[in-house]
Structures are given as C-alpha cells and as structure tokens.
Amino acid sequence: RKEVEQDPGPFNVPEGATVAFNCTYSNSASQSFFWYRQDCRKEPKLLMSVYSSGNEDGRFTAQLNRASQYISLLIRDSKLSDSATYLCVVNSGYSTLTFGKGTMLLVSP
Amino acid sequence: DVKVTQSSRYLVKRTGEKVFLECVQDMDHENMFWYRQDPGLGLRLIYFSYDVKMKEKGDIPEGYSVSREKKERFSLILESASTNQTSMYLCASSIRPRADSYTFGSGTRLTVV
Numbered sequence: 001r002k003e004v005e006q007d008p009g010p011f012n013v014p015e016g017a018t019v020a021f022n023c024t025y026s027n028s029a030s031q032s033f034f035w036y037r038q039d040c041r042k043e044p045k046l047l048m049s050v051y052s053s054g055n056e057d058g059r060f061t062a063q064l065n066r067a068s069q070y071i072s073l074l075i076r077d078s079k080l081s082d083s084a085t086y087l088c089v090v091n092s093g094y095s096t097l098t099f100g101k102g103t104m105l106l107v108s109p
Numbered sequence: 110d111v112k113v114t115q116s117s118r119y120l121v122k123r124t125g126e127k128v129f130l131e132c133v134q135d136m137d138h139e140n141m142f143w144y145r146q147d148p149g150l151g152l153r154l155i156y157f158s159y160d161v162k163m164k165e166k167g168d169i170p171e172g173y174s175v176s177r178e179k180k181e182r183f184s185l186i187l188e189s190a191s192t193n194q195t196s197m198y199l200c201a202s203s204i205r206p207r208a209d210s211y212t213f214g215s216g217t218r219l220t221v222v
Contacts (some may be wrong), residue, residue: 043199043213044152087152095140095159095203096167097211101151 003027004100006088012106017078021103023071023088032091033064035073037084038102044087047073078107112136113202115214122221128187130217132200140203141183142211143167143175145196152199158183190221 003026013019025033033050048055050062050071061074071088088100116131134141142157144167154167156175164175172194176184183202187194198217203210 043215045213046211096142096154096157098154099144099152101149 004088004090004098006100006103008101008103010104010106012108013078014108015078015080017107018074018076019078019105020072020074021086021088021105023073023100023103025069025071025088025090025098027090027092027098028069030090030092033071034089034097035060035062035071036087036089036099038087039084044099047086075105078105080107080109083107113200113212113214115198115200115217117217118215120217120219122187122190122219124191124221126187126190126221128190128219128221130185130187130198130200130219132183132185132202132214133181134183134202134212135181136202136204136212137180138202138204138212139180141177142201142203143173143183143185144199144201145169146199146216147196155185190219192221195219195221
C-alpha cells in the first residue's frame with residue numbers, strides 16, 4: 001500500500017525559531033519528492049522539490065534519505081507567514097502523486 | 110501563470126442529486142486530476158486523465174465518474190450524491206508527469222444534505 005506518513009502537529013514555535021518536519025514513505029520505487037504548502041482554506045502550492053543531494057531555498061532546506069525512506073524539511077528563522085500546513089508529496093506512478101496528511105505549523109509572535 | 114478554474118467555490122446539493130463539478134485549465138496541459146480533501150484523511154486521488162477522452166481510476170473512484178471531451182476541461186460527476194461525499198474537491202493539471210508542474214484550482218466545497 002502506498003503511504004506517506006507525517007506527524008500532524010501542530011508545531012507551535014516562536015518567531016525566529018528553527019523547526020523541522022519529517023515524512024516517511026512506503027513505496028521504495030518512488031522517484032520524485034516534494035514539499036507543498038497549504039494555507040487554511042486554500043489550495044496546495046509547491047514549496048520545493050527534494051533532491052537526493054539535499055537542496056536549499058532561502059530559509060528552507062529539504063533532505064532525502066532513500067535508504068531509510070524519509071524526507072525532511074527544515075525552516076530557519078521562522079516567520080509568522082510560515083504558519084500553514086506542510087504536505088509531503090511522493091510520486092506514486094506515472095503522473096500521479098500521493099500526499100501526506102500534512103503537518104501544521106503555527107508561528108507565534 | 111497557469112490558471113485552473115473550478116466553476117463553483119461552494120455548492121450545496123441534496124442526497125440523490127446528480128452533481129457536476131467543472132474544472133478548466135488555460136495552458137494546454139495534458140494531465141488533469143480530481144482529488145478530494147477531508148480532515149484527517151488528506152488529499153485522495155479520485156480520477157485522472159492524460160488526454161482527451163481518456164480516464165483512469167485513482168484511489169477512491171467509487172461513486173464518481175469523469176468526462177474529458179476537450180483538453181482544457183475535466184468534469185467530475187457524482188451520479189447520485191450522498192452525504193459521505195461532502196468534502197473539498199480539488200482539481201489539478203500538469204504539463205508533464207512531475208509534481209512541480211501541478212497547479213491546483215481553488216477548490217469546490219461541496220455539502221450534500
């Protein structure tokens with residue numbers, strides 16, 4: 001069964017904190033990995049892809065561990081605007097994706 | 110920017126009604142998808158399509174059908190709406206088989222009473 005598992009949270013952090021989310025996936029044949037962000041009552045939007053060597057986009061760093069089948073997202077210097085649900089996403093076949101249920105982040109002043 | 114437009118933001122229908130949810134994209138994407146999103150269950154794939162008149166079942170197709178008569182339009186049909194189909198429905202499209210090309214519509218919140 002294809003599954004993507006995430007801690008639902010919420011993660012409550014103060015502004016400026018560093019926070020990390022992990023995600024595990026069960027399909028060892030998965031080739032593509034992503035983090036999406038979803039604001040309350042909005043549609044999901046791509047935050048960043050996750051590459052085998054790890055990649056960074058500003059305050060966001062994504063890592064992939066194929067051997068252990070997990071993906072991580074690190075957010076440094078958290079902003080209030082980072083408050084959202086972060087979805088771990090894994091490809092599950094040609095053109096189709098499996099979404100994790102999401103991890104909620106709440107950044108407080 | 111690619112735009113994916115869902116015809117209704119909110120919809121209320123009665124049990125047993127036939128319901129049509131429409132999705133239109135304006136960037137000539139080959140791939141289109143219908144998901145539903147429920148609290149605690151996340152996003153689940155209902156149906157998808159790679160081309161006109163082509164459709165494939167996703168993880169939860171029961172109680173739904175789809176139609177893709179034109180490349181830009183992908184319709185989700187609830188043949189006989191039931192209360193357990195109350196949900197947020199999200200349409201997405203992509204030009205190639207990569208998630209970083211997925212664009213979602215803003216969603217239709219359907220309530221079946």
